[in-house]
Amino acid sequence: MSAERDILIPELLSPAGDFETLRAAIFAGADAVYFGAKNFSARKGAKNFSAEEIEEAIQFAHERNAKCYITVNTLIKDSEISECMQLIEKLYRLKVDAIIVQDFGLIYQIRKEFPNLEIHASTQTTTTSLQGAKFLKDLGVARVILARELSMLEISEIAKIIDTEIFVHGALCYSYSGQCLMSSLIGARSGNRGRCAQPCRIEYCLVNDSGILEKGHLLSMKDLCLYPVLGDVVKTKIKSLKIEGRLKSRTYVANVTRIYRKALDIIKELYLSDKKQEFEPSKSDLDDLAECFNRTFTTYNINAPVHLRKNSQIKLIKNKENTFMDSSRPNNRGLYIGRIANSKNDLYFEPIRECKENDCFVVFSSKGNITLESNDFYIRDNKVFISNNQIKSQIRENDRVFRVRCSMLEERANEIFRHSIKRYPVEV
Known part of the structure:
Protein backbone atom coordinates (compact mmCIF):
# COMPACT_ATOMS: atom_id res chain seq x y z
CA MET A 1 0.00 0.00 0.00
CA SER A 175 -28.42 32.28 -0.72
CA TYR A 176 -24.74 31.89 -1.41
CA SER A 177 -23.02 31.19 1.90
CA GLY A 178 -21.90 34.42 3.54
CA GLN A 179 -24.05 36.60 1.28
CA CYS A 180 -27.46 36.33 2.95
CA LEU A 181 -28.73 39.42 4.77
CA MET A 182 -32.35 38.26 4.93
CA SER A 183 -32.20 37.12 8.56
CA SER A 184 -30.81 40.51 9.56
CA LEU A 185 -33.51 42.30 7.60
CA ILE A 186 -36.48 40.28 8.83
CA GLY A 187 -35.44 39.18 12.31
CA ALA A 188 -32.50 41.46 13.26
CA ARG A 189 -30.39 38.29 13.59
CA SER A 190 -27.37 38.10 11.31
CA GLY A 191 -26.34 34.79 9.81
CA ASN A 192 -22.84 36.24 9.50
CA ARG A 193 -22.82 36.70 13.26
CA GLY A 194 -23.94 33.14 14.02
CA ARG A 195 -27.61 33.93 14.65
CA CYS A 196 -29.45 32.97 11.45
CA ALA A 197 -33.22 32.86 12.03
CA GLN A 198 -33.69 30.68 8.92
CA PRO A 199 -36.17 32.94 7.12
CA CYS A 200 -35.86 30.67 4.07
CA ARG A 201 -37.77 27.98 5.99
CA ILE A 202 -40.96 29.98 6.61
CA GLU A 203 -44.02 30.34 4.36
CA TYR A 204 -44.29 32.93 1.60
CA CYS A 205 -46.77 33.85 -1.11
CA LEU A 206 -45.78 34.47 -4.71
CA VAL A 207 -48.06 37.21 -6.03
CA ASN A 208 -48.65 39.35 -9.09
CA ASP A 209 -51.30 41.88 -10.06
CA SER A 210 -53.87 39.09 -10.37
CA GLY A 211 -53.34 37.82 -6.83
CA ILE A 212 -51.62 34.85 -5.20
CA LEU A 213 -49.90 32.52 -7.67
CA GLU A 214 -48.37 30.10 -5.20
CA LYS A 215 -48.13 29.66 -1.43
CA GLY A 216 -45.74 27.53 0.59
CA HIS A 217 -42.17 27.29 1.79
CA LEU A 218 -41.02 28.81 -1.47
CA LEU A 219 -37.39 29.43 -0.44
CA SER A 220 -36.82 26.11 1.34
CA MET A 221 -33.99 24.04 -0.12
CA LYS A 222 -33.71 20.28 -0.15
CA ASP A 223 -30.84 18.71 1.79
CA LEU A 224 -27.50 17.94 0.18
CA CYS A 225 -26.53 14.26 -0.09
CA ASP A 287 -32.46 4.92 3.53
CA ASP A 288 -30.65 5.21 6.87
CA LEU A 289 -29.37 8.64 5.85
CA ALA A 290 -32.93 9.66 5.02
CA GLU A 291 -34.14 8.36 8.38
CA CYS A 292 -31.50 10.43 10.19
CA PHE A 293 -33.00 13.62 8.75
CA ASN A 294 -33.92 14.87 5.30
CA ARG A 295 -35.90 17.55 3.54
CA THR A 296 -35.68 15.34 0.42
CA PHE A 297 -32.16 14.80 -0.89
CA THR A 298 -30.42 16.46 -3.81
CA THR A 299 -26.92 16.29 -5.27
CA TYR A 300 -27.40 20.01 -6.08
CA ASN A 301 -24.96 21.31 -8.71
CA ILE A 302 -22.23 18.69 -8.27
CA ASN A 303 -22.83 17.10 -11.70
CA ALA A 304 -24.26 20.17 -13.41
CA PRO A 305 -22.46 21.42 -16.53
CA VAL A 306 -21.51 25.04 -15.88
CA HIS A 307 -23.25 26.43 -18.98
CA LEU A 308 -26.58 24.85 -17.96
CA ARG A 309 -26.50 26.36 -14.48
CA LYS A 310 -26.94 29.83 -15.99
CA ASN A 311 -30.50 28.82 -16.84
CA SER A 312 -31.23 27.12 -13.52
CA GLN A 313 -34.21 29.37 -12.73
CA ILE A 314 -35.82 28.45 -16.06
CA LYS A 315 -35.25 24.79 -15.26
CA LEU A 316 -36.88 25.27 -11.86
CA ILE A 317 -40.04 26.57 -13.48
CA LYS A 318 -40.21 24.06 -16.33
CA ASN A 319 -39.29 20.89 -14.45
CA LYS A 320 -40.13 20.88 -10.76
CA GLU A 321 -38.96 17.27 -10.37
CA ASN A 322 -35.43 18.26 -11.35
CA THR A 323 -34.81 20.93 -8.73
CA PHE A 324 -33.12 21.50 -5.42
CA MET A 325 -36.19 23.18 -3.90
CA ASP A 326 -39.07 21.66 -1.92
CA SER A 327 -41.85 24.07 -1.01
CA SER A 328 -44.08 21.43 0.60
CA ARG A 329 -42.45 21.41 4.06
CA PRO A 330 -39.27 22.83 5.64
CA ASN A 331 -38.61 20.15 8.24
CA ASN A 332 -37.74 16.47 8.37
CA ARG A 333 -39.63 14.45 5.76
CA GLY A 334 -38.43 11.11 7.09
CA LEU A 335 -38.54 7.92 5.04
CA TYR A 336 -41.53 6.52 3.19
CA ILE A 337 -42.53 3.41 5.10
CA GLY A 338 -45.93 2.32 3.73
CA ARG A 339 -49.57 3.17 2.94
CA ILE A 340 -52.65 3.02 5.12
CA ALA A 341 -54.82 -0.06 4.57
CA ASN A 342 -58.28 -0.90 5.93
CA SER A 343 -59.40 -4.31 7.12
CA LYS A 344 -62.62 -4.75 9.10
CA ASN A 345 -62.44 -1.10 10.20
CA ASP A 346 -58.88 -1.56 11.40
CA LEU A 347 -56.52 1.02 9.92
CA TYR A 348 -52.93 -0.17 9.62
CA PHE A 349 -49.89 -0.21 7.36
CA GLU A 350 -47.33 -2.87 6.49
CA PRO A 351 -43.93 -1.18 6.87
CA ILE A 352 -41.23 -1.84 4.29
CA ARG A 353 -38.62 -1.65 7.09
CA GLU A 354 -38.73 -3.09 10.59
CA CYS A 355 -40.49 -0.81 13.08
CA LYS A 356 -40.29 -0.44 16.86
CA GLU A 357 -42.66 0.84 19.54
CA ASN A 358 -40.62 4.01 20.11
CA ASP A 359 -40.67 5.08 16.47
CA CYS A 360 -42.57 8.14 15.29
CA PHE A 361 -44.54 8.39 12.03
CA VAL A 362 -46.27 11.07 10.00
CA VAL A 363 -49.32 10.28 7.87
CA PHE A 364 -49.66 12.50 4.80
CA SER A 365 -53.43 12.95 4.90
CA SER A 366 -55.81 15.14 2.91
CA LYS A 367 -56.49 16.87 6.24
CA GLY A 368 -52.82 17.65 6.81
CA ASN A 369 -49.79 15.88 8.22
CA ILE A 370 -50.78 13.76 11.22
CA THR A 371 -48.16 12.57 13.71
CA LEU A 372 -48.27 9.08 15.22
CA GLU A 373 -46.43 8.87 18.54
CA SER A 374 -45.81 5.60 20.38
CA ASN A 375 -49.16 5.72 22.23
CA ASP A 376 -51.09 6.13 18.95
CA PHE A 377 -50.25 2.72 17.47
CA TYR A 378 -49.28 -0.85 18.27
CA ILE A 379 -47.34 -3.46 16.29
CA ARG A 380 -48.64 -6.96 15.62
CA ASP A 381 -47.60 -9.54 13.03
CA ASN A 382 -45.27 -7.04 11.32
CA LYS A 383 -48.14 -4.59 10.86
CA VAL A 384 -48.57 -1.20 12.51
CA PHE A 385 -52.17 -0.64 13.68
CA ILE A 386 -53.59 2.80 14.47
CA SER A 387 -55.07 2.76 17.99
CA ASN A 388 -55.97 6.44 18.43
CA ASN A 389 -59.64 6.85 17.41
CA GLN A 390 -59.34 10.60 16.86
CA ILE A 391 -56.48 10.04 14.43
CA LYS A 392 -58.41 7.23 12.74
CA SER A 393 -61.15 9.69 11.82
CA GLN A 394 -58.65 11.94 10.02
CA ILE A 395 -56.84 9.44 7.83
CA ARG A 396 -57.97 7.38 4.87
CA GLU A 397 -56.99 4.21 3.08
CA ASN A 398 -53.96 4.66 0.80
CA ASP A 399 -52.59 7.69 2.71
CA ARG A 400 -48.79 7.65 2.68
CA VAL A 401 -46.84 7.06 5.91
CA PHE A 402 -43.33 8.32 6.63
CA ARG A 403 -41.14 7.45 9.61
CA VAL A 404 -39.56 10.59 11.10
CA ARG A 405 -37.91 9.01 14.15
CA CYS A 406 -36.25 5.60 14.03
CA SER A 407 -35.33 4.07 17.38
CA MET A 408 -32.99 1.59 15.67
CA LEU A 409 -30.71 4.47 14.66
CA GLU A 410 -30.45 5.43 18.33
CA GLU A 411 -29.56 1.81 19.11
CA ARG A 412 -26.83 1.87 16.45
CA ALA A 413 -25.41 5.09 17.91
CA ASN A 414 -25.35 3.45 21.35
CA GLU A 415 -23.65 0.41 19.83
CA ILE A 416 -20.90 2.63 18.42
CA PHE A 417 -20.28 3.95 21.93
CA ARG A 418 -20.30 0.49 23.51
CA HIS A 419 -17.70 -0.80 21.08
CA SER A 420 -15.47 2.25 21.39
CA ILE A 421 -15.35 2.93 25.13
CA LYS A 422 -12.29 1.40 26.77
CA ARG A 423 -13.07 -0.88 29.69
CA TYR A 424 -10.57 -2.15 32.23
CA PRO A 425 -11.04 -5.13 34.58
CA VAL A 426 -11.02 -4.25 38.26
CA GLU A 427 -10.83 -6.35 41.38
CA VAL A 428 -13.70 -5.84 43.80
Whole structure:
Protein backbone atom coordinates (compact mmCIF):
# COMPACT_ATOMS: atom_id res chain seq x y z
CA MET A 1 0.00 0.00 0.00
CA SER A 2 1.63 3.25 -1.10
CA ALA A 3 1.33 6.57 0.69
CA GLU A 4 0.42 8.16 -2.63
CA ARG A 5 -2.65 5.99 -2.93
CA ASP A 6 -3.72 6.72 0.64
CA ILE A 7 -3.90 10.43 -0.15
CA LEU A 8 -6.60 9.83 -2.76
CA ILE A 9 -9.19 9.09 -0.07
CA PRO A 10 -10.32 12.44 1.39
CA GLU A 11 -10.53 13.21 5.07
CA LEU A 12 -13.99 12.70 6.60
CA LEU A 13 -14.87 15.77 8.67
CA SER A 14 -17.83 15.66 11.08
CA PRO A 15 -19.64 18.32 13.14
CA ALA A 16 -19.77 18.60 16.92
CA GLY A 17 -22.17 20.91 18.72
CA ASP A 18 -21.11 19.54 22.11
CA PHE A 19 -18.64 17.08 23.62
CA GLU A 20 -20.99 14.09 23.45
CA THR A 21 -21.49 14.63 19.72
CA LEU A 22 -17.74 15.04 19.22
CA ARG A 23 -17.17 11.65 20.83
CA ALA A 24 -19.89 10.14 18.62
CA ALA A 25 -18.25 11.50 15.47
CA ILE A 26 -14.80 10.15 16.35
CA PHE A 27 -16.10 6.77 17.50
CA ALA A 28 -18.06 6.49 14.23
CA GLY A 29 -14.93 7.00 12.15
CA ALA A 30 -14.41 10.73 11.52
CA ASP A 31 -10.84 11.68 10.63
CA ALA A 32 -11.46 15.18 11.98
CA VAL A 33 -14.12 17.17 13.81
CA TYR A 34 -15.06 20.84 13.70
CA PHE A 35 -16.67 22.78 16.52
CA GLY A 36 -16.96 26.26 17.97
CA ALA A 37 -16.02 28.13 21.11
CA LYS A 38 -18.66 29.99 23.10
CA ASN A 39 -18.02 33.16 21.06
CA PHE A 40 -17.35 33.99 17.40
CA SER A 41 -18.93 30.79 16.08
CA ALA A 42 -21.42 30.82 13.20
CA ARG A 43 -23.66 28.39 15.11
CA LYS A 44 -24.60 30.46 18.15
CA GLY A 45 -27.52 28.09 18.77
CA ALA A 46 -25.24 25.10 19.39
CA LYS A 47 -24.08 24.34 22.92
CA ASN A 48 -20.47 24.90 21.79
CA PHE A 49 -17.34 24.49 23.91
CA SER A 50 -15.82 26.35 26.84
CA ALA A 51 -12.04 26.87 26.98
CA GLU A 52 -11.71 23.87 29.30
CA GLU A 53 -13.86 21.69 27.04
CA ILE A 54 -11.83 22.70 23.98
CA GLU A 55 -8.63 21.58 25.71
CA GLU A 56 -10.25 18.30 26.72
CA ALA A 57 -11.70 17.79 23.23
CA ILE A 58 -8.36 18.36 21.49
CA GLN A 59 -6.65 15.89 23.82
CA PHE A 60 -9.45 13.34 23.32
CA ALA A 61 -9.28 13.66 19.52
CA HIS A 62 -5.49 13.62 19.24
CA GLU A 63 -5.27 10.49 21.39
CA ARG A 64 -7.44 8.82 18.74
CA ASN A 65 -5.57 10.24 15.72
CA ALA A 66 -8.35 12.68 14.86
CA LYS A 67 -7.87 16.38 14.11
CA CYS A 68 -9.74 19.36 15.57
CA TYR A 69 -10.73 22.43 13.59
CA ILE A 70 -12.19 25.33 15.59
CA THR A 71 -14.72 27.66 13.97
CA VAL A 72 -14.00 31.35 14.48
CA ASN A 73 -16.14 32.10 11.48
CA THR A 74 -18.29 35.14 12.21
CA LEU A 75 -17.57 38.67 11.04
CA ILE A 76 -15.58 40.46 13.74
CA LYS A 77 -16.27 44.02 14.90
CA ASP A 78 -13.47 46.44 15.79
CA SER A 79 -14.57 46.31 19.43
CA GLU A 80 -14.18 42.50 19.42
CA ILE A 81 -10.80 42.03 17.75
CA SER A 82 -8.81 42.06 21.01
CA GLU A 83 -11.06 39.42 22.65
CA CYS A 84 -11.03 37.35 19.46
CA MET A 85 -7.24 37.38 19.23
CA GLN A 86 -7.04 36.27 22.87
CA LEU A 87 -9.15 33.26 21.89
CA ILE A 88 -6.87 32.60 18.90
CA GLU A 89 -3.83 32.68 21.19
CA LYS A 90 -5.44 30.13 23.54
CA LEU A 91 -6.25 27.85 20.61
CA TYR A 92 -2.72 28.18 19.28
CA ARG A 93 -1.26 27.18 22.65
CA LEU A 94 -3.65 24.21 22.83
CA LYS A 95 -2.23 23.00 19.49
CA VAL A 96 -5.49 23.09 17.58
CA ASP A 97 -5.02 21.68 14.07
CA ALA A 98 -6.62 24.61 12.25
CA ILE A 99 -8.89 27.63 12.62
CA ILE A 100 -11.89 28.12 10.31
CA VAL A 101 -12.22 31.85 9.55
CA GLN A 102 -14.55 34.08 7.51
CA ASP A 103 -13.32 37.60 8.31
CA PHE A 104 -10.47 38.75 6.02
CA GLY A 105 -9.19 41.18 8.63
CA LEU A 106 -8.93 38.33 11.13
CA ILE A 107 -7.08 36.18 8.58
CA TYR A 108 -4.56 39.01 8.15
CA GLN A 109 -4.11 39.46 11.91
CA ILE A 110 -3.68 35.71 12.57
CA ARG A 111 -1.05 35.45 9.84
CA LYS A 112 0.76 38.42 11.39
CA GLU A 113 0.74 37.21 15.01
CA PHE A 114 0.64 33.41 14.59
CA PRO A 115 2.26 32.61 11.24
CA ASN A 116 2.43 28.87 11.99
CA LEU A 117 -1.27 28.51 12.80
CA GLU A 118 -3.15 26.81 9.96
CA ILE A 119 -6.13 28.76 8.59
CA HIS A 120 -9.06 27.31 6.66
CA ALA A 121 -11.19 29.83 4.78
CA SER A 122 -14.83 29.30 5.79
CA THR A 123 -17.53 28.59 3.23
CA GLN A 124 -18.84 31.99 4.42
CA THR A 125 -16.07 33.60 2.33
CA THR A 126 -18.10 32.58 -0.75
CA THR A 127 -15.17 31.13 -2.67
CA THR A 128 -16.62 30.22 -6.07
CA SER A 129 -13.71 30.70 -8.47
CA LEU A 130 -10.10 29.84 -9.16
CA GLN A 131 -9.18 33.51 -8.76
CA GLY A 132 -10.85 33.66 -5.34
CA ALA A 133 -8.93 30.59 -4.22
CA LYS A 134 -5.63 32.10 -5.44
CA PHE A 135 -6.39 35.29 -3.52
CA LEU A 136 -6.94 33.34 -0.29
CA LYS A 137 -3.81 31.28 -0.86
CA ASP A 138 -1.81 34.50 -1.22
CA LEU A 139 -3.26 35.64 2.12
CA GLY A 140 -1.74 32.55 3.74
CA VAL A 141 -4.83 30.33 3.85
CA ALA A 142 -3.96 26.61 3.81
CA ARG A 143 -7.39 25.26 2.85
CA VAL A 144 -10.51 26.67 1.22
CA ILE A 145 -13.98 25.42 2.17
CA LEU A 146 -15.73 25.95 -1.14
CA ALA A 147 -19.20 27.34 -1.71
CA ARG A 148 -21.82 24.61 -1.97
CA GLU A 149 -22.99 25.90 -5.34
CA LEU A 150 -20.01 24.62 -7.35
CA SER A 151 -19.91 21.72 -9.78
CA MET A 152 -17.43 18.84 -9.71
CA LEU A 153 -15.54 20.34 -12.64
CA GLU A 154 -15.14 23.71 -10.90
CA ILE A 155 -14.10 22.04 -7.63
CA SER A 156 -11.52 19.89 -9.43
CA GLU A 157 -9.88 22.94 -11.02
CA ILE A 158 -9.59 24.77 -7.69
CA ALA A 159 -8.27 21.61 -5.98
CA LYS A 160 -5.23 21.70 -8.27
CA ILE A 161 -3.87 24.86 -6.63
CA ILE A 162 -4.95 24.63 -2.97
CA ASP A 163 -6.31 22.13 -0.46
CA THR A 164 -10.09 22.09 -0.80
CA GLU A 165 -12.94 21.04 1.43
CA ILE A 166 -16.54 20.55 0.29
CA PHE A 167 -19.81 19.76 1.99
CA VAL A 168 -21.13 16.29 1.17
CA HIS A 169 -24.18 16.11 3.41
CA GLY A 170 -26.63 18.37 5.22
CA ALA A 171 -28.65 21.55 4.95
CA LEU A 172 -28.38 24.01 2.06
CA CYS A 173 -28.80 27.78 2.15
CA TYR A 174 -31.01 29.52 -0.39
CA SER A 175 -28.42 32.28 -0.72
CA TYR A 176 -24.74 31.89 -1.41
CA SER A 177 -23.02 31.19 1.90
CA GLY A 178 -21.90 34.42 3.54
CA GLN A 179 -24.05 36.60 1.28
CA CYS A 180 -27.46 36.33 2.95
CA LEU A 181 -28.73 39.42 4.77
CA MET A 182 -32.35 38.26 4.93
CA SER A 183 -32.20 37.12 8.56
CA SER A 184 -30.81 40.51 9.56
CA LEU A 185 -33.51 42.30 7.60
CA ILE A 186 -36.48 40.28 8.83
CA GLY A 187 -35.44 39.18 12.31
CA ALA A 188 -32.50 41.46 13.26
CA ARG A 189 -30.39 38.29 13.59
CA SER A 190 -27.37 38.10 11.31
CA GLY A 191 -26.34 34.79 9.81
CA ASN A 192 -22.84 36.24 9.50
CA ARG A 193 -22.82 36.70 13.26
CA GLY A 194 -23.94 33.14 14.02
CA ARG A 195 -27.61 33.93 14.65
CA CYS A 196 -29.45 32.97 11.45
CA ALA A 197 -33.22 32.86 12.03
CA GLN A 198 -33.69 30.68 8.92
CA PRO A 199 -36.17 32.94 7.12
CA CYS A 200 -35.86 30.67 4.07
CA ARG A 201 -37.77 27.98 5.99
CA ILE A 202 -40.96 29.98 6.61
CA GLU A 203 -44.02 30.34 4.36
CA TYR A 204 -44.29 32.93 1.60
CA CYS A 205 -46.77 33.85 -1.11
CA LEU A 206 -45.78 34.47 -4.71
CA VAL A 207 -48.06 37.21 -6.03
CA ASN A 208 -48.65 39.35 -9.09
CA ASP A 209 -51.30 41.88 -10.06
CA SER A 210 -53.87 39.09 -10.37
CA GLY A 211 -53.34 37.82 -6.83
CA ILE A 212 -51.62 34.85 -5.20
CA LEU A 213 -49.90 32.52 -7.67
CA GLU A 214 -48.37 30.10 -5.20
CA LYS A 215 -48.13 29.66 -1.43
CA GLY A 216 -45.74 27.53 0.59
CA HIS A 217 -42.17 27.29 1.79
CA LEU A 218 -41.02 28.81 -1.47
CA LEU A 219 -37.39 29.43 -0.44
CA SER A 220 -36.82 26.11 1.34
CA MET A 221 -33.99 24.04 -0.12
CA LYS A 222 -33.71 20.28 -0.15
CA ASP A 223 -30.84 18.71 1.79
CA LEU A 224 -27.50 17.94 0.18
CA CYS A 225 -26.53 14.26 -0.09
CA LEU A 226 -23.52 13.31 -2.22
CA TYR A 227 -23.49 9.71 -1.01
CA PRO A 228 -24.88 8.39 -4.35
CA VAL A 229 -22.02 10.06 -6.29
CA LEU A 230 -19.27 9.57 -3.70
CA GLY A 231 -17.29 7.32 -6.04
CA ASP A 232 -16.98 10.19 -8.52
CA VAL A 233 -16.26 12.78 -5.83
CA VAL A 234 -13.19 10.96 -4.49
CA LYS A 235 -11.65 10.79 -7.97
CA THR A 236 -10.91 14.50 -7.66
CA LYS A 237 -8.12 15.96 -5.52
CA ILE A 238 -10.56 17.15 -2.85
CA LYS A 239 -8.83 17.05 0.53
CA SER A 240 -11.78 16.90 2.92
CA LEU A 241 -15.45 15.87 2.84
CA LYS A 242 -17.56 17.76 5.35
CA ILE A 243 -20.82 16.77 7.02
CA GLU A 244 -23.00 19.73 8.03
CA GLY A 245 -24.82 19.64 11.37
CA ARG A 246 -23.45 21.32 14.48
CA LEU A 247 -27.05 21.69 15.65
CA LYS A 248 -27.83 18.03 15.03
CA SER A 249 -28.07 15.25 17.64
CA ARG A 250 -25.53 12.64 18.66
CA THR A 251 -27.62 9.98 16.90
CA TYR A 252 -27.60 11.94 13.64
CA VAL A 253 -23.85 12.61 13.69
CA ALA A 254 -22.95 9.05 14.68
CA ASN A 255 -25.04 7.43 11.95
CA VAL A 256 -24.24 9.84 9.10
CA THR A 257 -20.52 9.61 9.93
CA ARG A 258 -20.76 5.80 10.14
CA ILE A 259 -22.33 5.53 6.68
CA TYR A 260 -19.86 7.86 4.94
CA ARG A 261 -16.93 6.18 6.73
CA LYS A 262 -18.13 2.79 5.52
CA ALA A 263 -18.50 4.09 1.94
CA LEU A 264 -15.04 5.68 1.88
CA ASP A 265 -13.47 2.50 3.24
CA ILE A 266 -15.18 0.44 0.52
CA ILE A 267 -13.97 2.87 -2.16
CA LYS A 268 -10.43 2.67 -0.79
CA GLU A 269 -10.53 -1.13 -0.73
CA LEU A 270 -11.78 -1.26 -4.32
CA TYR A 271 -9.04 1.12 -5.42
CA LEU A 272 -6.20 -0.65 -3.65
CA SER A 273 -7.30 -4.04 -4.93
CA ASP A 274 -7.01 -2.74 -8.52
CA LYS A 275 -10.48 -4.07 -9.26
CA LYS A 276 -12.15 -2.33 -12.17
CA GLN A 277 -15.27 -1.93 -10.10
CA GLU A 278 -17.11 1.26 -9.25
CA PHE A 279 -18.57 2.04 -5.84
CA GLU A 280 -22.22 1.02 -5.71
CA PRO A 281 -24.27 2.99 -3.17
CA SER A 282 -26.21 0.86 -0.70
CA LYS A 283 -29.97 1.44 -0.75
CA SER A 284 -30.11 0.44 2.91
CA ASP A 285 -27.49 3.03 3.85
CA LEU A 286 -29.18 5.70 1.75
CA ASP A 287 -32.46 4.92 3.53
CA ASP A 288 -30.65 5.21 6.87
CA LEU A 289 -29.37 8.64 5.85
CA ALA A 290 -32.93 9.66 5.02
CA GLU A 291 -34.14 8.36 8.38
CA CYS A 292 -31.50 10.43 10.19
CA PHE A 293 -33.00 13.62 8.75
CA ASN A 294 -33.92 14.87 5.30
CA ARG A 295 -35.90 17.55 3.54
CA THR A 296 -35.68 15.34 0.42
CA PHE A 297 -32.16 14.80 -0.89
CA THR A 298 -30.42 16.46 -3.81
CA THR A 299 -26.92 16.29 -5.27
CA TYR A 300 -27.40 20.01 -6.08
CA ASN A 301 -24.96 21.31 -8.71
CA ILE A 302 -22.23 18.69 -8.27
CA ASN A 303 -22.83 17.10 -11.70
CA ALA A 304 -24.26 20.17 -13.41
CA PRO A 305 -22.46 21.42 -16.53
CA VAL A 306 -21.51 25.04 -15.88
CA HIS A 307 -23.25 26.43 -18.98
CA LEU A 308 -26.58 24.85 -17.96
CA ARG A 309 -26.50 26.36 -14.48
CA LYS A 310 -26.94 29.83 -15.99
CA ASN A 311 -30.50 28.82 -16.84
CA SER A 312 -31.23 27.12 -13.52
CA GLN A 313 -34.21 29.37 -12.73
CA ILE A 314 -35.82 28.45 -16.06
CA LYS A 315 -35.25 24.79 -15.26
CA LEU A 316 -36.88 25.27 -11.86
CA ILE A 317 -40.04 26.57 -13.48
CA LYS A 318 -40.21 24.06 -16.33
CA ASN A 319 -39.29 20.89 -14.45
CA LYS A 320 -40.13 20.88 -10.76
CA GLU A 321 -38.96 17.27 -10.37
CA ASN A 322 -35.43 18.26 -11.35
CA THR A 323 -34.81 20.93 -8.73
CA PHE A 324 -33.12 21.50 -5.42
CA MET A 325 -36.19 23.18 -3.90
CA ASP A 326 -39.07 21.66 -1.92
CA SER A 327 -41.85 24.07 -1.01
CA SER A 328 -44.08 21.43 0.60
CA ARG A 329 -42.45 21.41 4.06
CA PRO A 330 -39.27 22.83 5.64
CA ASN A 331 -38.61 20.15 8.24
CA ASN A 332 -37.74 16.47 8.37
CA ARG A 333 -39.63 14.45 5.76
CA GLY A 334 -38.43 11.11 7.09
CA LEU A 335 -38.54 7.92 5.04
CA TYR A 336 -41.53 6.52 3.19
CA ILE A 337 -42.53 3.41 5.10
CA GLY A 338 -45.93 2.32 3.73
CA ARG A 339 -49.57 3.17 2.94
CA ILE A 340 -52.65 3.02 5.12
CA ALA A 341 -54.82 -0.06 4.57
CA ASN A 342 -58.28 -0.90 5.93
CA SER A 343 -59.40 -4.31 7.12
CA LYS A 344 -62.62 -4.75 9.10
CA ASN A 345 -62.44 -1.10 10.20
CA ASP A 346 -58.88 -1.56 11.40
CA LEU A 347 -56.52 1.02 9.92
CA TYR A 348 -52.93 -0.17 9.62
CA PHE A 349 -49.89 -0.21 7.36
CA GLU A 350 -47.33 -2.87 6.49
CA PRO A 351 -43.93 -1.18 6.87
CA ILE A 352 -41.23 -1.84 4.29
CA ARG A 353 -38.62 -1.65 7.09
CA GLU A 354 -38.73 -3.09 10.59
CA CYS A 355 -40.49 -0.81 13.08
CA LYS A 356 -40.29 -0.44 16.86
CA GLU A 357 -42.66 0.84 19.54
CA ASN A 358 -40.62 4.01 20.11
CA ASP A 359 -40.67 5.08 16.47
CA CYS A 360 -42.57 8.14 15.29
CA PHE A 361 -44.54 8.39 12.03
CA VAL A 362 -46.27 11.07 10.00
CA VAL A 363 -49.32 10.28 7.87
CA PHE A 364 -49.66 12.50 4.80
CA SER A 365 -53.43 12.95 4.90
CA SER A 366 -55.81 15.14 2.91
CA LYS A 367 -56.49 16.87 6.24
CA GLY A 368 -52.82 17.65 6.81
CA ASN A 369 -49.79 15.88 8.22
CA ILE A 370 -50.78 13.76 11.22
CA THR A 371 -48.16 12.57 13.71
CA LEU A 372 -48.27 9.08 15.22
CA GLU A 373 -46.43 8.87 18.54
CA SER A 374 -45.81 5.60 20.38
CA ASN A 375 -49.16 5.72 22.23
CA ASP A 376 -51.09 6.13 18.95
CA PHE A 377 -50.25 2.72 17.47
CA TYR A 378 -49.28 -0.85 18.27
CA ILE A 379 -47.34 -3.46 16.29
CA ARG A 380 -48.64 -6.96 15.62
CA ASP A 381 -47.60 -9.54 13.03
CA ASN A 382 -45.27 -7.04 11.32
CA LYS A 383 -48.14 -4.59 10.86
CA VAL A 384 -48.57 -1.20 12.51
CA PHE A 385 -52.17 -0.64 13.68
CA ILE A 386 -53.59 2.80 14.47
CA SER A 387 -55.07 2.76 17.99
CA ASN A 388 -55.97 6.44 18.43
CA ASN A 389 -59.64 6.85 17.41
CA GLN A 390 -59.34 10.60 16.86
CA ILE A 391 -56.48 10.04 14.43
CA LYS A 392 -58.41 7.23 12.74
CA SER A 393 -61.15 9.69 11.82
CA GLN A 394 -58.65 11.94 10.02
CA ILE A 395 -56.84 9.44 7.83
CA ARG A 396 -57.97 7.38 4.87
CA GLU A 397 -56.99 4.21 3.08
CA ASN A 398 -53.96 4.66 0.80
CA ASP A 399 -52.59 7.69 2.71
CA ARG A 400 -48.79 7.65 2.68
CA VAL A 401 -46.84 7.06 5.91
CA PHE A 402 -43.33 8.32 6.63
CA ARG A 403 -41.14 7.45 9.61
CA VAL A 404 -39.56 10.59 11.10
CA ARG A 405 -37.91 9.01 14.15
CA CYS A 406 -36.25 5.60 14.03
CA SER A 407 -35.33 4.07 17.38
CA MET A 408 -32.99 1.59 15.67
CA LEU A 409 -30.71 4.47 14.66
CA GLU A 410 -30.45 5.43 18.33
CA GLU A 411 -29.56 1.81 19.11
CA ARG A 412 -26.83 1.87 16.45
CA ALA A 413 -25.41 5.09 17.91
CA ASN A 414 -25.35 3.45 21.35
CA GLU A 415 -23.65 0.41 19.83
CA ILE A 416 -20.90 2.63 18.42
CA PHE A 417 -20.28 3.95 21.93
CA ARG A 418 -20.30 0.49 23.51
CA HIS A 419 -17.70 -0.80 21.08
CA SER A 420 -15.47 2.25 21.39
CA ILE A 421 -15.35 2.93 25.13
CA LYS A 422 -12.29 1.40 26.77
CA ARG A 423 -13.07 -0.88 29.69
CA TYR A 424 -10.57 -2.15 32.23
CA PRO A 425 -11.04 -5.13 34.58
CA VAL A 426 -11.02 -4.25 38.26
CA GLU A 427 -10.83 -6.35 41.38
CA VAL A 428 -13.70 -5.84 43.80
